[in-house]
Amino acid sequence: MRRAGLDSLHIMFSRLREDIAAIRLKDPAARSGWEVLTCYPGLHALLFHRVAHACWALGLRWLGRFVSQWGRFWTGIEIHPGARIGRRVFIDHGMGVVIGQTAEIGDDCTIYQGVTLGGTSLTRGAKRHPTLGPGVIVGAGAQVLGGFTVGEGAKIGSNAVVVKPVPAGATAVGNPARIIAAPGNRPAADGASGELHPVVREFAAYGVTPNADDPTSLAINGLIAHVSRQASRVDEIVAALDRLGTRFEDMSDCRGEVEALEQLGEVVRDK
Known part of the structure; x- marks a missing residue:
C-alpha cells in the first residue's frame, strides 16, 4: 500500500x-x-x-x-x-x-x-x-x-x-x-x-x-493578379498597334476596374 x-x-x-x-x-x-x-x-x-x-x-x-x-x-x-x-x-x-x-x-x-x-x-x-x-x-x-x-x-x-x-x-x-x-x-x-x-x-x-492564408483571400488575390497581368498585356498590344498607326479608344474604364479589384484585395488582406 x-x-x-x-x-x-x-x-x-x-x-x-x-x-x-x-x-x-x-x-x-x-x-x-x-x-x-x-x-x-x-x-x-x-x-x-x-x-x-x-x-x-x-x-x-x-x-x-x-x-x-x-x-x-x-x-x-x-x-x-x-x-x-x-x-x-x-x-x-x-x-x-x-x-x-x-x-x-x-x-x-x-x-x-x-x-x-x-x-x-x-x-x-x-x-x-x-x-x-x-x-x-x-x-x-x-x-x-x-x-x-x-x-x-x-x-x-x-x-x-x-x-x-x-x-x-x-x-x-x-x-x-x-x-x-x-x-x-x-x-x-x-x-x-x-x-x-x-x-x-x-x-x-x-x-x-x-x-x-484564408482560401477566399488566396482566390481573390489570384484573380486580382490575373486581371492586372491581362491589363498590362492589353496596354502592350495597344502601344504596338498605335506605333503601326492604328488608334484605339481610351482604356481608362479597364484601368478603373483593375484599381477597384486591387482595393478589394487590400481590404481582404487587412481582414
Missing part, C-alpha cells in the same frame, strides 16, 4: 516536471520553472483537474465537480472532471477556456484563451464533445463543437467555429471553418521516457502557419 502511494507521488511529480518543461519550451515569456509553477493558470487548472478527474473516476462525482469549480474560480478555466487530458498539454493564458465532459485531449496539445470544446447534443451518455489528437493547436477564441475528432498535428485558427472533423495535419480557419491542407508540426515525445525531444520543429502559436 505504501509502495503504491510512493509510485503515485513519483508519477505525479514526474508529470509536473514534464508540464513545466513543455510550457518553457513553447512560451518565450516563461523565464524559469519556478515562475511557471507559481504564475501560470493553465498549469494550475491541470493540477486541479487531475484531482477532480481522480475523484470522478472513483465515483465521487460531487467531490469531483466541487474541486473543478474551485479550479474554475482560481484560474478562469473550466474543465469538467470527466474530461480526459493527456500529457504535456499547454493551456496558454487560459481565461475563458471551457472543456466539456466527454472531451478528450491528446498529448502535447496547445489551447489558447477563450476556447470552447463543447457539445451540440443533449443526449446523456453520448460522446458529445470533441477529441483532439496529439499535437493539436487550438487558437484563441476558437469553438470546437461536437463529438468528432481533430486529427494529429492539426491547427484550429483563432475564432474559428469547427463543427466537422479536421484531418491530421490540416488547418481549419473561419466561421464556419474551412480546411486548409498543411503539414502538421507537433512536439515529438520519447515514448519510453515521456521527455520532450530537444529539437522541436516549427511551433505555430495561435494555430497560424506561414503562408496559410
Whole structure:
C-alpha cells in the first residue's frame, strides 16, 4: 500500500516536471520553472483537474465537480472532471477556456484563451464533445463543437467555429471553418521516457502557419493578379498597334476596374 502511494507521488511529480518543461519550451515569456509553477493558470487548472478527474473516476462525482469549480474560480478555466487530458498539454493564458465532459485531449496539445470544446447534443451518455489528437493547436477564441475528432498535428485558427472533423495535419480557419491542407508540426515525445525531444520543429502559436492564408483571400488575390497581368498585356498590344498607326479608344474604364479589384484585395488582406 505504501509502495503504491510512493509510485503515485513519483508519477505525479514526474508529470509536473514534464508540464513545466513543455510550457518553457513553447512560451518565450516563461523565464524559469519556478515562475511557471507559481504564475501560470493553465498549469494550475491541470493540477486541479487531475484531482477532480481522480475523484470522478472513483465515483465521487460531487467531490469531483466541487474541486473543478474551485479550479474554475482560481484560474478562469473550466474543465469538467470527466474530461480526459493527456500529457504535456499547454493551456496558454487560459481565461475563458471551457472543456466539456466527454472531451478528450491528446498529448502535447496547445489551447489558447477563450476556447470552447463543447457539445451540440443533449443526449446523456453520448460522446458529445470533441477529441483532439496529439499535437493539436487550438487558437484563441476558437469553438470546437461536437463529438468528432481533430486529427494529429492539426491547427484550429483563432475564432474559428469547427463543427466537422479536421484531418491530421490540416488547418481549419473561419466561421464556419474551412480546411486548409498543411503539414502538421507537433512536439515529438520519447515514448519510453515521456521527455520532450530537444529539437522541436516549427511551433505555430495561435494555430497560424506561414503562408496559410484564408482560401477566399488566396482566390481573390489570384484573380486580382490575373486581371492586372491581362491589363498590362492589353496596354502592350495597344502601344504596338498605335506605333503601326492604328488608334484605339481610351482604356481608362479597364484601368478603373483593375484599381477597384486591387482595393478589394487590400481590404481582404487587412481582414
